[in-house]
Amino acid sequence: MKTSYMVVYTIILVLVLAQQHVEVSAVTCSPAQLSPCVSAITSSTPPSKLCCSKIKEQRPCLCQYLKNPNLQKFINTPNARKVASTCGTPFPKC
Incomplete structure (x- = not known):
C-alpha cells in the first residue's frame, strides 16, 4: 500500500515538474530536467550519472x-540533500 502511494506521488510530482519552466542566464530552468533523480530522492537508490549531471546543470535554478511551494516539498528533503552531496553539488543556501 505504501509503495502505491509513492508511485502516485512520483507521477504527480513529475507532472508538476514538467509544467514548471523558468529561464535563468544560460541555463533553462526546468524542474522536469531533474526527473532522472526521482528514484534517488524518493528512495535509497544511489543517484545515476545522468541524475548527477542534471543536478549540476540545474544548480543555478535550485533556489527558485x-x-x-509545489516543488519545495520535493527538493527540500534529507534525501534530496544526500543526492546533491553524493553528486558533489553543494545544496544551495537561499
Missing part, C-alpha cells in the same frame, strides 16, 4: 525551485 525551493521558493516554489
Whole structure:
C-alpha cells in the first residue's frame, strides 16, 4: 500500500515538474530536467550519472525551485540533500 502511494506521488510530482519552466542566464530552468533523480530522492537508490549531471546543470535554478511551494516539498528533503552531496553539488543556501 505504501509503495502505491509513492508511485502516485512520483507521477504527480513529475507532472508538476514538467509544467514548471523558468529561464535563468544560460541555463533553462526546468524542474522536469531533474526527473532522472526521482528514484534517488524518493528512495535509497544511489543517484545515476545522468541524475548527477542534471543536478549540476540545474544548480543555478535550485533556489527558485525551493521558493516554489509545489516543488519545495520535493527538493527540500534529507534525501534530496544526500543526492546533491553524493553528486558533489553543494545544496544551495537561499
